[in-house]
Amino acid sequence: MDSCSVLLALCVASTKRTLHAAQMRALRRRLYEEICRDEWQRIVRVRHYVTLHCLKDPSRASWMDTWTRGTDENFIDTTSLSR
Secondary structure, eight states: OOHHHHHHHHHHHHHHHHHHHHHHHHHHHHHHHHHHHHHHHHHHHHHHHHHHHHOOOGGGSHHHHHHHHSOHHHHHHHHSOOO
16 A cells, blocks of 8 residues: 555544544433433432422411411511512
8 A cells, every 4th residue: 555545544544533432422421411311300209209298288387377367467577478
């Protein structure tokens, strides 16, 4: 082989290597995003199961008692909101 064909072969190999490296980076990024999305969905499900049973019925919550039977002054002091 002459030097021109060797140089051309090296150039093609270098170009292919750069292209494959970019494709691998893109695939790794997509894989990372999929793993993050799956983990986020799992965490949301776990949080839902944990908090679902911990929540009180709104009618028995202490803030509802303040809302229904408290005076305006008590409500504003407690929540910093107005009716």
